[in-house]
Amino acid sequence: MNVRAPPADPEGLRAAATGHVLSCTGLTKSFGRRRAVDLVGLHVDAGQIYGLLGPNGAGKTTTIKMVCGLLDPDEGTVAVAGRDIRDLAVRALIGYVPQEVALYPDLTARENLAFLGRLYRLRGRVLGERVDEVLEVTGLSDRARERVEAFSGGMRRRLNIAAGLLHHPRLLVLDEPTVGVDPQSRHAILERVRSLGAGGMAVLYTTHYMEEADRVCDRVGILDHGRLIAEGTKRELVARLGEKDRIDLVASGDMEALAAACRSVPDVATAAAVDGRVNVVAGDGRRVLPALLEAAERSGAAVHSVEVVEADLESVFLHLTGTALRE
Amino acid sequence: MxxxxxxxxxxxxxxxxxxxxxxxxxxxxxxxxxxxxxxxRGFSTVRVGVVDLGAGRAGRSLTVAMQRAGNLDVRRYPSLDAATTAVARGEVSTAVVLPRGMSSAIRSGRAVTVAVMADRANSTQQAAAAAVASVVAEEGALVQAASFSSSQGLGSYEQDLARATTLQRRAAQVGVVTRIVDSNAQTLxxxxxxxxxxxxxxxxxxxxxxxxxxxxxxxxxxxxxxxxxxxxxxxxxxxxxxxxxxxxxxxxxxxxxxxxxxxxxxxxxxxxxxxxxxxxxxxxxxxxxxxxxxxxxxxxxxxxxxxxxxxxxxxxxxxxxxxxxxxxxxxxxxxxxxxxxxxxxxxxxxxxxxxxxxxxxxxxxxxxxxxxxxxxxxxxxxxxxx
Known part of the structure; x- marks a missing residue:
């Protein structure tokens, strides 16, 4: 990666002018002929938790790598606190928490944190204090001297996040931090992210779990096939649907045929099969339900249960992309 | 940094x-x-065959001395033919023939010849013969000392031989190390x-x-x-x-x-x-x-x-x-x-x-x-x- 000196903005004047901690404009990245990220622009302010939603392969990780300076964009810019990401020193403002648990399994929690802290130019007493602090914050103080290989999956994830907080970053970038985590640890991680946002840290959070985005994110961007197809607060996005409901049919049989049959029903905006159910977005859920059940019978699928819910982020995603997010 | x-x-x-x-x-x-x-290290020792044709005590003593020499791997053969075959096959570098009546000949002061058989094509035969000669010379010195002592009426031949052997062990040993000094060694x-x-x-x-x-x-x-x-x-x-x-x-x-x-x-x-x-x-x-x-x-x-x-x-x-x-x-x-x-x-x-x-x-x-x-x-x- 070439690190070129950006135009100097030592005072962060542009950041002050825009108020954004993270500002991405026109980010584009291709791998061969495949365009992984296409003209993505987003901003994250201090204290804001921005959720980047999308299925696997939507371009979330590629976007995050460009934000953290790990990938050079083909086009577009990334600025943190108004300073170009190509300035090496800017990376000290970012706390990167990768999707994998990027820690040495044969070193202790404390040794891992001390090593990573040194990379962020922390030394001596300050380093020791910061290590203690993040261990405390993530509830791992009593396991500090144990090797990471002895940790549970949830503890490793928490330590992975702790490592991203060591240097008190202004922007925390979390790439699917709850993948493979038990419900209790997931709850703890989400609570921690919320409190970090409440404490004034800007957070960029990618996930393909809708309920996570629903729960912690102030603002959401929906990424599909490399493009940011919608962005706003949860309320703004749901309002785009108008007066629509989501109907979840739990069924067995040919789910794709069932989804196609549902789409043929009048007033159905879209329907998609996912994990033993078909999610349907329709104008008035209760009114369209009998026709949906008739269509299901014609398709040969056996419907076991039906749930009509108010429109949520999942409905928005389904409506915008015509597909459901797979967990 | x-x-x-x-x-x-x-x-x-x-x-x-x-x-x-x-x-x-x-x-x-x-x-x-x-x-x-x-x-x-085993490459620096040479294999030597021994055929005892009835040499008696002196023959056994010489065989033990060769075994103790450190750089000789001594193998016994029951007959001259077997030893000759072993030399021809390269199983041993040389074969030492201990003649019949060797002990009695020494005691009576007669000269004794110990034959060393070798294959000319064997590259280690010279080193083996030299090592054997060295041991024979050492043993010969003991025999000469015992013969001289007994001839002077100081004791029986056997007693004097035992005394000479003991004295030799007590005496300071002079070690000899062979080093190549021609600066052409191709190996470690x-x-x-x-x-x-x-x-x-x-x-x-x-x-x-x-x-x-x-x-x-x-x-x-x-x-x-x-x-x-x-x-x-x-x-x-x-x-x-x-x-x-x-x-x-x-x-x-x-x-x-x-x-x-x-x-x-x-x-x-x-x-x-x-x-x-x-x-x-x-x-x-x-x-x-x-x-x-x-x-x-x-x-x-x-x-x-x-x-x-x-x-x-x-x-x-x-x-x-x-x-x-x-x-x-x-x-x-x-x-x-x-x-x-x-x-x-x-x-x-x-x-x-x-x-x-x-x-x-x-x-x-x-x-x-x-x-x-x-x-x-x-x-x-x-x-x-x-």
Whole structure:
């Protein structure tokens, strides 16, 4: 990666002018002929938790790598606190928490944190204090001297996040931090992210779990096939649907045929099969339900249960992309 | 620089925690040095056949003396024919014939002839005959002393012979060590002098290449990516990782040198030249180790392919047998490997009393190998990090 000196903005004047901690404009990245990220622009302010939603392969990780300076964009810019990401020193403002648990399994929690802290130019007493602090914050103080290989999956994830907080970053970038985590640890991680946002840290959070985005994110961007197809607060996005409901049919049989049959029903905006159910977005859920059940019978699928819910982020995603997010 | 040292420190700490790595770094090389050293030491003894045609006590005494000589491997044969066949087949270098009536002839003061049979084509027959002659001369001195003493009426022949033997054991021994001084030795010294330097060359390289798996693992765990997200230049990560490999290789080499010198009495030659050779070899190994870590996709690949490659290079380079015994073509092929130049360097230092100047060509070639491998590994690791 070439690190070129950006135009100097030592005072962060542009950041002050825009108020954004993270500002991405026109980010584009291709791998061969495949365009992984296409003209993505987003901003994250201090204290804001921005959720980047999308299925696997939507371009979330590629976007995050460009934000953290790990990938050079083909086009577009990334600025943190108004300073170009190509300035090496800017990376000290970012706390990167990768999707994998990027820690040495044969070193202790404390040794891992001390090593990573040194990379962020922390030394001596300050380093020791910061290590203690993040261990405390993530509830791992009593396991500090144990090797990471002895940790549970949830503890490793928490330590992975702790490592991203060591240097008190202004922007925390979390790439699917709850993948493979038990419900209790997931709850703890989400609570921690919320409190970090409440404490004034800007957070960029990618996930393909809708309920996570629903729960912690102030603002959401929906990424599909490399493009940011919608962005706003949860309320703004749901309002785009108008007066629509989501109907979840739990069924067995040919789910794709069932989804196609549902789409043929009048007033159905879209329907998609996912994990033993078909999610349907329709104008008035209760009114369209009998026709949906008739269509299901014609398709040969056996419907076991039906749930009509108010429109949520999942409905928005389904409506915008015509597909459901797979967990 | 501090970031690079942090990377080095983390890698070294991990090596220190890895019991398997410590076994291969410390225990295995020493064990192999002992085994190979003991085996190669066997080449310096010669096999001698003995046929006792009824020589009596004097014959048995001479046989025991040959067995105690240290450099003779004595094998008994029941008949002259069997011994002759053994010589012809090369099973023994020479066969010593102890004549009938040898004891009584000696006691009566008559001259006794001990025949030594040898095959002219056998390259060790002269050394064997000389060793046998030396033992016979020693025994002859005892017999002469006992004969003289008994003739002076000081006691019986048997009593005087026992007294002479006891006196000989008490007397100060004068040891003789044969050293080649014609500056043309093509091989390392025998015993541990052979196994220690060759195993140093083999194992330091082998372990470095095998531990390329650590780089593959670090890459797969996403740690390099995490490091690259910090305000750290790629070059610091590359330097830090390479320095860790160099430190491990150097540590292993120094351990072998120290154990070789202090436990096995290996003389490594000119200290300055030996030090430069060790450092250059550690650099070669570090470059090869980092390079292997960037070539393989999984740690299992690195663990499965790296060591065999290192062993083959060691074979070609003269770590398993001297290149002086292979054909000219294979010698040339061997010198395409850095191992051959390292072994040549040790041969010059240990067998020909070489100096920094005399091993200059070997050191220059090794420096070239080290520079090339480190450059290549740096380019590859940068690509991995990007």
């Amino acid at each position: 501090r970031a690079a040292l942090a990377v080095t420190g983390a890698s070294l700490r991990r090596v220190g925690r890895d019991r398997r790595a410590l076994f291969f770094l410390v225990v295995l090389p020493i064990v192999v040095i002992v085994i190979v050293g003991a085996t190669v 010294p025998q015993g541990f002098g052979y196994s220690a330097p060759t195993m140093l060359v083999l194992f330091v390289f082998l372990n470095a290449v095998a531990s390329g798996a650590v780089i593959v693992e670090t890459r797969r765990m996403g740690l390099y990516e995490r490091m690259a997200a910090a305000p750290v230049r790629q070059s610091a990560i590359v330097v830090g990782e390479t320095f860790a490999y160099f430190t491990v290789a150097l540590g292993q080499a120094l351990l072998i040198v120290l154990v070789g010198a202090m436990v096995f009495g290996v003389s490594w030659g000119d200290p300055l030249a030996a030090s430069v050779l060790v450092v250059l070899w550690a650099l070669v190994a570090a470059g090869a180790g980092v390079l292997s870590g960037t070539l393989f996709r999984t740690p299992e690949q690195a663990g499965a392919i790296g060591p065999p490659v290192g062993i083959v290079l060691g074979m070609l380079g003269g770590c398993m047998w001297p290149l002086s015994i292979v054909s000219g073509f294979m010698r040339q092929v061997g010198h395409l490997t850095p191992q051959a130049w390292a072994v040549d360097g040790w041969t010059d230092l240990m067998s020909r009393n070489g100096t920094l100047v005399s091993v200059g060509p070997e050191l220059a070639v090794l420096a070239g190998f080290a520079a090339g491998l480190i450059l290549l590994s740096t380019v590859r690791l940068r690509r991995v990090l990007a």
